[in-house]
Amino acid sequence: MPKAKQTSLRADFAVDAGEGGGAVLRPKGNWIVTHIEGLGERLRQALKPYETLTVDASQLEALDTAGAYVLRNALNERLQGEIFTGQENFARLYGIVGSHAVPISQYARENPEPTKLWLHPFYFGLVKLGKLATRFKTGFMAQSVFMGHIIAQLMMSVAKPGSLRWAALVNVMQRAGIEAIPIVLMTSIFIGGVLGFIGVLQLNQFGSGIFAIDMVAMFALREFAPLVTAVLLAGRSASAFAAEVGAMKMNQEIDAMRVMGIDPYEALIIPRLIALVFMSTFITFLSTLGMLFGGMLAIWSTLGAGPSTFLQRVQDYVPFYNFFVGIVRPPFFAATIAIVGCWQGMQVKDDVLSLGRQVTTAVVQSIFLVFMLDALFAILFNGFTM
Incomplete structure (x- = not known):
């Protein structure tokens, strides 16, 4: 049919x-x-x-x-x-x-349509500027609350050292500090060698190649060792802190800690902050030694000035305050790196894309702030002449 x-x-x-x-x-x-x-x-x-x-x-x-x-x-x-x-x-x-x-x-x-086309770019710019100002205000307020909580928790830790998570502190010191020593040392040796070769190459034109020792020592003590250490720690620790805290935020572990009466700042952020501040000075000291060692090898191979000559000239012509100017910076750099990394980790949403975005932002922001702080310290210590 x-x-x-x-x-x-x-x-x-x-x-x-x-x-x-x-x-x-x-x-x-x-x-x-x-x-x-x-x-x-x-x-x-x-x-x-x-x-x-x-x-x-x-x-x-x-x-x-x-x-x-x-x-x-x-x-x-x-x-x-x-x-x-x-x-x-x-x-x-x-x-x-x-x-x-x-x-x-x-x-x-x-919703009237704009009548003048030439006003469109101006209107678009004002809208963007307004959104940027609103976003800056919101972010500034949130970061102020974050910093206030960290400062209050630090004061409580000083008043009651028993409240500090010592196991977490030692663990972070090992992961963010001890395990970072090989890469920092190798990088510092290479940079010291590059400084030595460039110094000899330029100063030999004036018959003053021996002054390359002074240049390498002053740059290593005063600027490059703290800055290189901070940049490497920013790449390692800022990303690690943001990923660790962000993964816990994404898995709702931080909410679970609050339900159980555990302060996430006390358990997660304060140990990372204190550990990185303590270890940064030690790592910077090793970075300085590595940079001097690399520069010494480069100058030895080009000028024939051996280790005894290098060390004697550093002792005679490089004042000790250059070391002081460099060694006071790492704690400030480390505190900035730890705070930025933990802050970006706390901003992670419930998806993996947000985690990757905040980890990238943590590294970029921490390196930018490190360079900015280094410039401020250079201006501050401008009276400490070489």
């Missing part, structure tokens, strides 16, 4: 022009969501020339909320009389859609 042929009436319409700028709209077919693709724009263009509209829905087969909204939006308050005479279901559906729809005229009044 052959199957009955199934017909699918697409949504369509006809417009008959009337008198006095009016027209009659005759919707046809199935005005449902699967059949109205592109219908709205065609309907608006067809009805645009007419001031008043009447509707004859006798040929309308089916209607859903999507079709009713298209019809409601196209009529645009120009309807005259009733639409669905004797079609109560269609009339009720149209009324429900109309009660929740926003008239186009009202939308145009609430």
Whole structure:
């Protein structure tokens, strides 16, 4: 037995022009969501020339909320009389859609289009500036609260040393400090060697190659050793702190700690901050020795000035305050790195993309702040002449 042929009436319409700028709209077919693709724009263009509209829905087969909204939006308050005479279901559906729809005229009044194109870049810049200021204000307030909590917790740790998590502190000192020594030493030796080769290459032109020892020693003691150590710690520790704290935040472990009455600042942030501050000075000292050793090897291989000459000249011509100028910086650098890393970790949301974004931000921000602090220290110690 052959199957009955199934017909699918697409949504369509006809417009008959009337008198006095009016027209009659005759919707046809199935005005449902699967059949109205592109219908709205065609309907608006067809009805645009007419001031008043009447509707004859006798040929309308089916209607859903999507079709009713298209019809409601196209009529645009120009309807005259009733639409669905004797079609109560269609009339009720149209009324429900109309009660929740926003008239186009009202939308145009609430959202006027800019009239002057040359104002668009200026307006766009103001909007961006306003959003940036709002975001800066919100971030500044949140970071102020974060810093206040850290300072209060540090004061409590000083008042009650027993409250400090010593096991976590020693663990972080090993991971962020002891395990960072090999990479810091190797990098410092290479940089010291580069400084020695460049110093000899330039100063030999004036017959003063021996002064390369003074240059390497002063740069290593005063600037490069603290800065190189801080940058390497920022790459290792800031990213590690942000990833560790962020993973706990993402897995709701920090919320669980608060429920159990454990302060996350006391358990997570303070041990990392204190451990990195303590270890940074020791690592910077080793970095200084490594940089001097690399410079000594470079100068020895090019000038023939052996270790005894190098050490004697450093002792005679490089004042001790250069070492002091360099060694006072690491605790400030380390505190900045630890705070930025933990802060970015606390900002992680519930997805892995947020974790990766905050880890990257932690490294970039910490390195930027380290360079900024180094510039401030250079200005502060400008009176300590070489």
